[in-house]
Amino acid sequence: MAGAESSAIAGLRRRGALDAGTATVWLVLAGAAIFLLIGCLRSTTFAGYTVQGLALGSVYGSLALALVLVYRATHVINFAQGELAMLTTYIAYQLMQWGLSYWAAFAATLAIAFALGTLLQVTLIRPVQHRSVIAVVIVTVGLFILIDGIVNWIWGADFKVLQSPFGFASFDVGGVAIPHKDVWVIGVVLVSVLLVWGLFRFTKVGLGMRAAALRPAAAALVGVRVDSMLAIGWGLAAVLGAVAGLMAEPFQFSLSPTFMQPILVYAFAAAVLGGLESPAGALVGGLAIGVTLTLIVGYEQKYIGSELQTPFAFAVLLLILLVKPTGLFGRRDVRRV
Amino acid sequence: MTALLELEDVEARYGPVHVLHGISLAVEEGSVVAVLGPNGAGKTTTLRAVSGTVRRSGSIRFAGRSLQRVGPDGAARLGIAHVPEGRGTFSELTVLENLRLGAYTRRGSLQPQLERVFSYFPFLSERRRQQAGTLSGGEQQMLALARAFVLRPRLLLLDEPSLGLAPVLVAELFRIVRELNEKEGLTVLVVEQNAHLALQAADAGYVLEAGRVVLSGSSAELRADDSIRRSYLGY
Numbered sequence: 032m033a034g035a036e037s038s039a040i041a042g043l044r045r046r047g048a049l050d051a052g053t054a055t056v057w058l059v060l061a062g063a064a065i066f067l068l069i070g071c072l073r074s075t076t077f078a079g080y081t082v083q084g085l086a087l088g089s090v091y092g093s094l095a096l097a098l099v100l101v102y103r104a105t106h107v108i109n110f111a112q113g114e115l116a117m118l119t120t121y122i123a124y125q126l127m128q129w130g131l132s133y134w135a136a137f138a139a140t141l142a143i144a145f146a147l148g149t150l151l152q153v154t155l156i157r158p159v160q161h162r163s164v165i166a167v168v169i170v171t172v173g174l175f176i177l178i179d180g181i182v183n184w185i186w187g188a189d190f191k192v193l194q195s196p197f198g199f200a201s202f203d204v205g206g207v208a209i210p211h212k213d214v215w216v217i218g219v220v221l222v223s224v225l226l227v228w229g230l231f232r233f234t235k236v237g238l239g240m241r242a243a244a245l246r247p248a249a250a251a252l253v254g255v256r257v258d259s260m261l262a263i264g265w266g267l268a269a270v271l272g273a274v275a276g277l278m279a280e281p282f283q284f285s286l287s288p289t290f291m292q293p294i295l296v297y298a299f300a301a302a303v304l305g306g307l308e309s310p311a312g313a314l315v316g317g318l319a320i321g322v323t324l325t326l327i328v329g330y331e332q333k334y335i336g337s338e339l340q341t342p343f344a345f346a347v348l349l350l351i352l353l354v355k356p357t358g359l360f361g362r363r364d365v366r367r368v
Numbered sequence: 369m370t371a372l373l374e375l376e377d378v379e380a381r382y383g384p385v386h387v388l389h390g391i392s393l394a395v396e397e398g399s400v401v402a403v404l405g406p407n408g409a410g411k412t413t414t415l416r417a418v419s420g421t422v423r424r425s426g427s428i429r430f431a432g433r434s435l436q437r438v439g440p441d442g443a444a445r446l447g448i449a450h451v452p453e454g455r456g457t458f459s460e461l462t463v464l465e466n467l468r469l470g471a472y473t474r475r476g477s478l479q480p481q482l483e484r485v486f487s488y489f490p491f492l493s494e495r496r497r498q499q500a501g502t503l504s505g506g507e508q509q510m511l512a513l514a515r516a517f518v519l520r521p522r523l524l525l526l527d528e529p530s531l532g533l534a535p536v537l538v539a540e541l542f543r544i545v546r547e548l549n550e551k552e553g554l555t556v557l558v559v560e561q562n563a564h565l566a567l568q569a570a571d572a573g574y575v576l577e578a579g580r581v582v583l584s585g586s587s588a589e590l591r592a593d594d595s596i597r598r599s600y601l602g603y
Contacts, residue, residue, distance in 0.1 A: 238472075248421065249458065251444075252444060254473035255441060
């Protein structure tokens with residue numbers, strides 16, 4: 032009996048489905064899920080916080096995914112990713128000012144974000160990308176400042192409000208008030224992420240992009256235009272960022288030139304928690320950070336006010352880098368020679 | 369008759385290091401040509417000059433057209449499949465995804481071409497969902513060959529296929545290369561340290577030393593050459 036069991040496990044091991052690290056991660060995640068489920072069943076307050084945390088977390092996850100896409104392709108963190116998302120949210124605001132409906136502006140903004148991301152890669156990143164990682168990082172920091180300046184110049188630093196279609200009504204699920212907004216945000220982010228995932232998984236361009244990110248030289252030899260793939264990658268990252276920006280606005284209740292900056296910090300933490308190279312990890316990391324922060328701030332308002340949320344995210348970041356630098360789903364190379 | 373691939377006085381350098389000092393060689397359509405020579409002679413660089421992965425000067429003509437301004441992705445589009453040193457396998461992707469990448473520049477359905485590839489490499493069919501990095505070294509080399517072949521290339525550039533493989537696998541590999549050449553008319557330019565095997569599989573060969581062609585001829589001529597026998601064949 033025991034022998035049969037251990038041979039089954041050995042079989043799983045051989046196929047690479049199970050190893051100690053991965054098993055621990057899954058156990059921890061399953062434990063967290065059970066904890067949340069029990070909490071939600073026992074307390075409506077807890078359930079409310081959890082749903083809000085999931086909605087916020089999906090926003091963080093979406094921006095984290097944008098960071099991961101760029102990181103996988105070029106091994107560089109795009110520090111301007113959050114500001115880019117802020118800029119595209121302003122563009123959506125402007126389109127609505129000009130009379131477009133929310134969803135028309137939403138769609139147009141995503142298209143503009145794609146074009147903008149691609150354009151920025153071609154004009155600003157490509158000329159320096161072969162020099163050094165630090166050169167690219169400096170360009171992204173410069174881009175951060177540039178976008179900040181442009182937005183302040185065009186729209187000013189005062190708060191703007193997007194006419195969000197989600198409203199303030201709530202569903203009532205077993206005594207728990209779940210705002211329509213939260214459900215919409217989770218839904219929109221999930222659909223966007225699934226579309227991007229499908230693009231990578233099932234299309235030729237997606238395969239070319241994965242190959243270009245993994246081994247640029249070998250990808251070029253099979254005919255992949257590596258430079259174009261990197262530009263498209265930036266475009267897609269900008270689209271995910273735009274989704275994050277648009278979905279973050281209802282939580283902030285206003286739009287200001289700095290509104291994405293704390294979210295970028297949470298997205299960093301989420302991406303690192305997920306392992307920086309793992310798209311699924313970024314999403315799970317985002318949800319984990321969102322739920323944890325919401326629960327802590329919700330229950331410990333006396334001790335940890337919302338002012339301490341961002342430092343807390345930094346503490347998480349530091350802790351992961353110290354304890355498990357590869358994150359939850361960090362990639363390990365399986366390679367035989 | 370003009371050759372499918374013609375190099376004339378090709379020079380190449382990596383930064384300040386001059387590697388090729390004027391290589392001239394020709395590969396006839398439908399032939400297998402071996403490039404031999406010691407380490408550092410410029411064998412790999414010769415292949416890289418053809419596929420445009422290194423800066424080069426001189427004339428390189430493929431099917432009558434100059435490759436001077438063609439980069440690696442352009443070369444693939446023209447039908448040149450380059451299996452680089454270290455095989456260029458995408459070890460994180462599945463076997464099938466590697467094969468799909470091989471045919472990246474082809475349009476239309478991949479299925480007939482895949483069937484054909486699987487008839488030469490049956491084990492790949494069973495393992496199509498497996499991560500390529502988990503294949504053994506020999507299997508990965510077969511996958512690299514298969515990946516190059518799904519492109520239906522006009523020219524296959526094969527770099528040191530024997531590297532790190534057991535002799536029996538190397539023999540099997542060259543047998544398949546020869547078979548692809550005879551049955552499918554595949555033209556091959558192969559770089560190889562193992563001169564004995566390479567000359568068995570090839571119709572003609574070039575011997576490089578320090579970035580220059582020092583000897584060339586048909587395989588039979590090269591095998592009969594005393595200096596080759598002593599330096600590379602070891603008898």
